[in-house]
Amino acid sequence: MFLVGLTGGIASGKSSVIQVFQQLGCAVIDVDIIARxxxxxxxxxxxxxxxxxxxxxxxxxxxxxxxxxxxxxxxxxxxxxxxxxxxxxxxxxxxxxxxxxxxxxxYRYVILDIPLLFETKKLLKYMKHTVVVYCDRDTQLARLMQRNNLSREDAEARIRAQLPLTEKIHLARHVLDNSGEWSATRRQVLLLHAELERSLEYLPLRLGVLAGLAALTSLLYLLSRYLLPQP
Structure with missing residues (x-):
């Protein structure tokens, strides 16, 4: 198993992208739910x-x-x-x-929905892949104003409080552009899911655990064979 860190910006469409992954049967850990x-x-x-x-x-x-x-x-x-x-x-x-x-x-991979993935950097070292859900600033501003019923000034203040999406796209391994039609965004999600499912990056941890279990089984056998009283 490997970890995929998914992030975005306020009103960039990250929650909608997460829903697609969930519909595909992916393992998703929603930090917002945990935070609540x-x-x-x-x-x-x-x-x-x-x-x-x-x-x-x-x-x-x-x-x-x-x-x-x-x-x-x-x-x-x-x-x-x-x-x-x-x-x-x-x-x-x-x-x-x-x-x-x-x-x-x-599961082969787990998606961690981490809004501050690049800001805090604390979990970055554990992520095999990083994904940012991007949209241009004008689209982000318009969506935020409409969604939260905010004035332009308040919406801009909330966007400024986060690392700009233009910077995040340079830090992420994968970018899902949600600036246009939703159908285009959804196709990008499907392609990324297919790529992650084909990846063999889950094998090292899986094989390591199996090797550890095998070693533990052998040790228990030796203990029972040589240290415990025999009939």
């Missing part, structure tokens, strides 16, 4: 967020008000860094657990 999970009431990250940002970031039921917290961190880079320092370690723990489950189920 680890900040639920009762979890360590939830407590630390309240301590750092105050109870004004909570809804009446005690859950995090994502809009209020999102507005705060997009306008204050230091606050964004603080939130990341709280949530990222917890998110990564859950990602490791989910990845191991897919490995045991025999």
């Amino acid at each position: 999970h680890v900040v639920q009431p009762g979890y360590p990250a939830h407590r630390r967020i309240v301590e750092a940002f105050g109870r004004e970031v909570l809804l009446e039921n005690g859950e995090i008000n994502r809009k209020i917290l999102g507005d705060l961190i997009f306008k204050e880079p230091k606050q964004r860094q603080l939130l990341n320092s709280i949530t990222h370690p917890e998110i990564q723990k859950e990602m490791v657990k989910e990845t191991f489950k897919y490995f045991l189920r025999g």
